[in-house]
Amino acid sequence: MIRYFREIFEGLWSLLVGLKVTGRFALAPTVTTHYPFDELEVTPNYRGHIDLVVNPKTGKDKCIVCMMCQRACPSGCITVKGQKPEGAKKRVLTEYRLDFTKCSLCGNCVEACPTSAIEFSHEYNIAGTSRHDFHYDLVERFRDRCRTLGVEPKIADLTPVATKPKPEREKTESQGDRKPDG
Amino acid sequence: MIPRPDPTLETLVLNMGPQHPSTHGVLRVVLKLDGEYVLEAHPVIGYGHRMHEKMGEVRNVSGFYANVGRMDYAGALSFGHGHVLAVERMLGIEVPPRAEYIRVITTELNRIASHLLWFGAFLLDLGAFTPILYSFDDREYILDLLEHVTGARLTFSYFRVGGVNRDLDERFIQGTRVFIRRMRSRFEVYHKLVTGNVIFRKRVEGVGVISPDMIRKYGATGPVARGSGIPYDIRRVEPYSVYSEFDFDIPTFPEGDCFARYRVRLAEMEQSLRIVEQALDRLPDGPVMVEKVPKKLKLGPGEVYQAVEAARGELGYYLVGDGTDVPYRLKIRPPSYSNLSLLNELAEGVLLADLVAIMGSLDLVIPEIDR
16 A cells, blocks of 8 residues: 555656756757758868869869779769860860769778868758759859859860970860770 | 457457557557457568669679668668678778777767667657657757768668778767767766656656566577676677777666666666767778779679678678679678567557557667668
8 A cells, every 4th residue: 555655646747847947958058950040161171073173273173084983982973074175284174974863972982082182062952843953064163163162164175285386186086984084 | 460350259460550649650450459468469571672682682892881770760871881891791891990980980870870869759659749859959950960971861872891981070079979968967867857757758768578488589689688688789799889998887677677678778878978978089090992993993802791780789790792793692690670679569458558658668660670
């Protein structure tokens, strides 16, 4: 009989102990952020989708079209294409497409890049109404970012390079799937 | 196996799931009920099957980094740890000590985050709404710390063969120390709010008692085994990484009921904090990546089995290589699969409401079961 009442009393007491905790935290400062009005700072290490690194002084990219990122990607979401301007020795990036719908953000491409030409963007507020919204043209994004930085973008620049005139040399045009020369 | 409705009997065949909130994802349990008592419970799995093992056979090792975090979304780093350890063992790569320490620190933080998620979800199953808000408050601290070092909040892809892909910085170390102090004071809140609560105790004490024999029969591991008094923890019985250097206990409770499993997990969080604290104190300097990792990781020919202690129990990677850089076979032994398999025997004769408590206490992560 005593045990019965003690159980009831102890049970009620345990509820009061819990309520005390609730009461204490009800008066404590809020721990959440009221999102659209306040925003948290994104950590500099955040891994968003990839972007081409902009040189803020010259407006150039660092890509050498070696295709390492395209090969490192386990999902095949990167398409890189390059072209040799007339008279130049190295290829120039002309097209860099990222299919973000397939990307799983593993970071293999950034690690594979020998010239650190790609970086993670810090964009997390990504929403779209169609899947085509996530097929990014990184060259176009590069140009936009250059303009916001106030530099003239010098990407996919195919103007012929002035070299010593070598008569009758055919211009070579390489496709994305061919191996880089040199 | 799956019971069919029989109009001549006074039993009811009921589908629990695949969209039932207490099945945490897409697990379907076909129940045969007599009134409110469960006669049979048959888990039907495979709704979250995404061919992770097959992908392991067609991708090279670095292509699989992203997959490991997708299997167990709550404790992704343990899955990554097992994967890289298996490959490193096969290739004979010695990882720098700092990298191993970083792996242990981040994995243990992830284990705490996983247990906090379980804590909230388990109580949500039992009808207590507020505890998840407290546990997610703490979990958020861990996720922020891990996001700062790995770059992602859930699917980390942080560990690499030969080390980790980014070094810890001072902000992470200081933040973790602050978190350890904070978390230690939070356990008291949890005990006051939940452990002592009479409604909670009535729901879990003596419910779903798993005998040690049953644990051995089904190969259940992790907190489920330790809640039945079996001190089986891979970190202790088969130490990997640098776990043998730390001083920590393996909490066990002999009762075998849902409450014992609850207490095991709460005690484990405290032990994980101890490990993190010791690892931070002894964190050696040096590189976080082996200098020369071959571009093409040629596996084998040969086979290797590497087990690690994930948040839910023993996680095994069985890797067979045939001399190419793509594994011939990558078999994964997830802990939840074995833990779920004892449900049929355990559920016999329990109340339907208690079945929810039992399934919650097993801490099931469905993508890990289905893979």
